[in-house]
Amino acid sequence: xxxELSAWNYIRNNKKTTGTLVVALxxxxxxxxxxxxxxxxxxxxxxxxxxxxxxxxxxxxxSFGAYGxxxxxxxxxxxxxxxxxxKTNELAEKLKTVPGIDNAYYTxxxxxxYQSVVGQTGVAVPLMDAADIPGFLTHMEAELIxxxxxxxxxxxxxxxxxxxxxxxxxxxxxxxxxxxxxxKICGVIESPYMISVGTPRGYTNNGWYIVVExxxxxxxxxxxxxxxGIEVSDTDTVNDSIAYExxxxxxxxxxxxxxxxxxxxxxMVFLAFTVLIAYVSYMRNRVNEYCLYMxxxxxxxxxxxxxxxxxxxxxxxxxxxxxxxxxxxxxxxxSLLIEAKGLSCRLIMPEQIFYILASFVGIMxxxxxxxxxxxxxxxxxxxxxx
Amino acid sequence: xxxxxxxxxxxxxxxxxxxYALKGFDLSLPDxxxxxxxxxxxxxxxxxxxxxxxxxxxxxxxxxxxxxxLTEASNAERERLRRMDFGFVFQKHYLVPYMSAxxxxxxxxxxxxxxxxxxxxxxxxxxxxxxxxFSKKPAKxxxxxxxRIAIARAVINDPKVIFADEPTASLDHENAFNVMKILKEYxxxxxxxxxxxxxxxxxxxxRIIEMWDGQINMQDGELE
Numbered sequence: 094x095x096x097e098l099s100a101w102n103y104i105r106n107n108k109k110t111t112g113t114l115v116v117a118l119x120x121x122x123x124x125x126x127x128x129x130x131x132x133x134x135x136x137x138x139x140x141x142x143x144x145x146x147x148x149x150x151x152x153x154x155x156s157f158g159a160y161g162x163x164x165x166x167x168x169x170x171x172x173x174x175x176x177x178x179x180k181t182n183e184l185a186e187k188l189k190t191v192p193g194i195d196n197a198y199y200t201x202x203x204x205x206x207y208q209s210v211v212g213q214t215g216v217a218v219p220l221m222d223a224a225d226i227p228g229f230l231t232h233m234e235a236e237l238i239x240x241x242x243x244x245x246x247x248x249x250x251x252x253x254x255x256x257x258x259x260x261x262x263x264x265x266x267x268x269x270x271x272x273x274x275x276x277k278i279c280g281v282i283e284s285p286y287m288i289s290v291g292t293p294r295g296y297t298n299n300g301w302y303i304v305v306e307x308x309x310x311x312x313x314x315x316x317x318x319x320x321x322g323i324e325v326s327d328t329d330t331v332n333d334s335i336a337y338e339x340x341x342x343x344x345x346x347x348x349x350x351x352x353x354x355x356x357x358x359x360x361m362v363f364l365a366f367t368v369l370i371a372y373v374s375y376m377r378n379r380v381n382e383y384c385l386y387m388x389x390x391x392x393x394x395x396x397x398x399x400x401x402x403x404x405x406x407x408x409x410x411x412x413x414x415x416x417x418x419x420x421x422x423x424x425x426x427x428s429l430l431i432e433a434k435g436l437s438c439r440l441i442m443p444e445q446i447f448y449i450l451a452s453f454v455g456i457m458x459x460x461x462x463x464x465x466x467x468x469x470x471x472x473x474x475x476x477x478x479x
Numbered sequence: 480x481x482x483x484x485x486x487x488x489x490x491x492x493x494x495x496x497x498x499y500a501l502k503g504f505d506l507s508l509p510d511x512x513x514x515x516x517x518x519x520x521x522x523x524x525x526x527x528x529x530x531x532x533x534x535x536x537x538x539x540x541x542x543x544x545x546x547x548x549l550t551e552a553s554n555a556e557r558e559r560l561r562r563m564d565f566g567f568v569f570q571k572h573y574l575v576p577y578m579s580a581x582x583x584x585x586x587x588x589x590x591x592x593x594x595x596x597x598x599x600x601x602x603x604x605x606x607x608x609x610x611x612x613f614s615k616k617p618a619k620x621x622x623x624x625x626x627r628i629a630i631a632r633a634v635i636n637d638p639k640v641i642f643a644d645e646p647t648a649s650l651d652h653e654n655a656f657n658v659m660k661i662l663k664e665y666x667x668x669x670x671x672x673x674x675x676x677x678x679x680x681x682x683x684x685x686r687i688i689e690m691w692d693g694q695i696n697m698q699d700g701e702l703e
Contacts, residue, residue, distance in 0.1 A: 098586070106577035106616075385573045388534060389587045389632075390562030392555070474569050475529040 122415020240280030247294030257435030
């Protein structure tokens with residue numbers, strides 16, 4: 094016995110009503126997907142700086158105390174600073190002997206402010222003698238793709254994404270707002286670690302650090318320092334893989350995921366409310382139809398299955414159209430906003446698609462309340478005619 | 480086909496003064512023929528039809544249909560009877576407003592879609608609905624056409640019994656006459672029960688049951 098009511102009859106014959114719901118679901122999908130994409134552009138763009146670069150490069154700033162230097166032991170600040178430089182250079186030499194460390198040197202850095210869609214991140218740019226730069230580039234697997242290598246003071250090789258991000262051309266001054274006309278871009282480099290490097294010019298800098306060129310086997314510089322007799326404390330700066338990993342999680346991922354959760358929640362509450370009202374209205378308009386089905390021998394469960402199939406088709410169309418248009422929108426956004434600014438983000442984000450679909454399923458779950466209530470209230474036609 | 484014993488139906492059971500819609504009478508109905516049930520409003524004629532068609536359960540008594548006790552039938556069995564054995568024509572046509580004429584007939588059909596469609600179109604043609612009307616929705620059809628589509632929906636599964644509750648109430652005289660002609664034709668080898676308070680439409684009926692105050696006042700009565 095054929096006992097299934099077709100879900101297509103209603104959808105085919107009520108294109109305006111069902112189309113409105115599909116369009117609403119599509120728009121929600123697009124809004125959620127593209128919002129996720131914008132927020133995750135920040136996460137994914139800084140991921141290279143905070144998770145990849147530290148695998149090959151660490152920055153250390155050791156305090157006087159960690160070296161056992163006390164101001165009282167020196168006649169003047171100059172003497173103290175001389176002693177500090179000596180200890181630091183000694184430490185750099187010791188670090189060079191550690192297996193897994195290719196090079197270590199005490200040098201100036203400047204900071205590039207990498208602008209993302211949401212927020213910004215400071216990225217260290219080491220300054221060194223022009224003669225040391227080729228070795229640094231080799232370690233960082235970087236290649237000069239445009240311009241020339243630095244030869245004089247205050248010249249910068251900038252990563253190609255930083256060039257886009259800062260809207261720089263060769264010959265422009267690097268971070269002019271912060272450093273004035275001090276560092277001139279002489280070339281563009283490409284590297285999986287998105288690094289930039291330059292030569293110093295006077296004392297204009299972002300601080301002095303021991304730059305450690307290392308391989309991926311070394312993740313915990315605190316342990317390495319401990320091994321050579323330096324006990325670091327909170328006053329020391331040890332920017333290694335572990336520190337960056339933690340910073341990435343707490344300062345970037347957790348914050349942006351929190352924002353994303355709030356966005357999802359607000360959109361879903363709004364959507365659930367809207368769809369709930371729309372569905373209650375649909376079902377009220379169809380009471381006589383359901384009564385007819387009951388009267389001519391369809392069971393309540395057959396009517397329920399028809400409503401559920403209708404809902405699945407509408408949500409399915411909404412999700413499919415939403416996904417297709419989101420990818421198209423994503424391609425446009427990627428080329429106009431993300432790639433053009435030297436940022437990065439995946440076009441297809443399976444976990445976000447999963448969250449959106451899970452939200453849709455959640456709304457379908459909420460809709461069970463009015464549906465089950467209405468189905469149970471359906472009577473046969475004799476009750477209407479009384 | 481139907482053997483009704485001491486059937487009674489009480490509304491407002493919880494009230495002190497109970498309202499008897501059916502007051503414990505017996506009735507026997509044959510396998511075929513056009514049978515009219517007449518009576519004034521509140522006489523219990525519609526309640527009797529609803530009980531026979533399993534839409535309602537009587538308060539007391541027994542309804543035997545083809546040897547089976549309907550009052551003890553499960554919900555699934557009652558639904559099966561309404562799908563397969565019984566056809567319904569209501570006072571209003573209750574066509575689904577967004578469906579075409581042919582889909583309104585098909586919605587009650589049991590079987591493969593293509594076969595149901597062919598059958599629905601054949602019945603509609605037999606009932607005088609032109610092919611160009613098949614795709615029209617109820618709002619674009621006349622009252623008479625809608626009631627004929629409702630009849631087509633009622634007969635799509637070749638039911639053994641058709642229950643027609645005031646099938647001509649919303650029709651003009653000519654359309655009422657045509658609808659009764661169709662039902663009379665169907666009653667040649669099936670049972671058609673027509674509930675009405677309009678005696679004039681029952682002139683071709685094989686039997687008339689007159690009801691009054693929840694009881695059968697007269698059976699096999701001749702029309703005046």
